[in-house]
């Protein structure tokens with residue numbers, strides 16, 4: 001399952017200067033400095049609100065948030081655990 | 084008679100160690116005279132109170148957040164808030180409380196949460212006994228609110244990192260032995276992943292502490308700038324993993340906001356009680372000043388702000404113990420308590436008239452001290468940005 005609202009959110013909030021082709025599922029958001037410190041807050045708030053999940057401070061590891069695919073994995077994993 | 088009823092900060096639960104908290108607060112009350120001795124003179128001269136600091140250490144406060152394995156008490160958020168609120172209530176030297184909170188949150192918290200076993204064993208016992216004092220350095224001349232625009236770098240070189248850069252406004256720097264230095268460890272990564280934190284010995288070659296800075300308030304809490312020129316730090320002094328600096332600072336800021344503002348809520352409670360007593364006792368025009376509506380409304384406003392500050396503190400505690408992100412609660416609490424404290428401190432000066440303006444009473448100092456709360460740990464504007472961002476704006 002993919003999450004189109006996640007892609008739209010990242011495109012609108014952080015990647016306005018990227019074309020849809022550039023914002024691939026595997027573009028490294030961390031390596032390229034696309035998500036700034038306030039962006040992290042926005043992303044967490046979005047994930048918690050949009051996908052009804054809780055991200056604890058321990059899970060806020062940069063290694064988990066590199067790409068859209070990785071963030072989708074987090075959502076899938078959380079939903080599986082909650083089910 | 085109890086002038087003002089105290090609301091418990093603790094969310095009742097099996098894990099809250101009421102006896103331990105009671106023992107600590109009772110013990111602290113016995114240190115009250117030592118904690119306040121000579122603070123007004125030191126505040127006027129901008130001196131750190133070595134004797135008062137020793138009283139804090141003897142009362143066990145430098146071990147509040149560290150686990151028992153290293154000689155500390157490992158207090159949970161609710162317990163910590165109760166003890167520190169009591170410290171703020173009995174200790175008039177706000178700079179002393181600020182130095183303590185800095186010591187606990189700058190070094191003990193990140194080491195406890197992210198440090199390797201070896202690093203904890205190496206540093207935590209000394210930080211608990213305060214034979215070594217802690218500080219942390221994030222801010223630079225060109226990167227304050229935009230902390231991750233920092234230019235300080237840490238470059239891996241064999242079994243060490245070489246750190247270079249200048250830091251400013253570092254609390255405890257003049258008395259610090261260990262400073263947690265935040266530095267860029269990756270050339271392109273952003274806040275998440277690009278920065279790391281190191282526990283650095285302040286006497287390392289190339290590490291210079293500037294002369295103590297004079298400031299508006301918190302004058303008994305010493306502050307200086309730092310200059311690091313090719314400081315070699317063993318790789319074992321990296322706290323956590325490379326790239327974890329942002330996550331670590333986020334966690335540290337929560338504990339810093341909890342500790343600093345728990346103390347301030349206690350200071351506000353003491354101040355409120357003094358103001359209420361003064362309004363009942365001071366007579367002008369043949370009547371108690373509290374009988375004038377302008378004064379009684381001022382007291383009512385102070386009461387409301389204090390209550391609000393206490394509620395926000397309790398929300399913060401509940402959020403920390405709940406284990407979620409809680410960024411909204413922390414931004415809200417930091418903003419609400421700091422602004423309430425400044426407003427109450429101004430009212431306290433006004434209510435005391437000329438007496439409030441005189442340095443020897445300590446009333447004006449509380450106003451100067453409270454102002455700092457609008458700036459450190461993220462300014463009021465930055466907290467509003469955070470709140471707005473979390474609300475999706």
Ligand SMILES: Cc1cc2nc3c(=O)[nH]c(=O)nc-3n(C[C@H](O)[C@H](O)[C@H](O)COP(=O)(O)OP(=O)(O)OC[C@H]3O[C@@H](n4cnc5c(N)ncnc54)[C@H](O)[C@@H]3O)c2cc1C
Nearest residue numbers: 219220221222227228252253254455458459460462464465
């Ligand atoms: C008492 C005290 C103790 C401190 N202790 C330490 C310490 O131990 N270690 C450490 O590293 N630092 C410490 N600091 C530094 C503190 O963290 C910074 O002063 C703070 O982050 C603000 O940065 P700045 O001073 O560069 O102000 P700036 O960031 O330059 O801000 C100037 C003004 O612009 C506003 N502003 C900036 N950006 C925005 C924005 N995006 N939106 C809206 N408004 C904005 C701010 O709110 C402020 O009003 C301390 C400061 C004080 C006062």
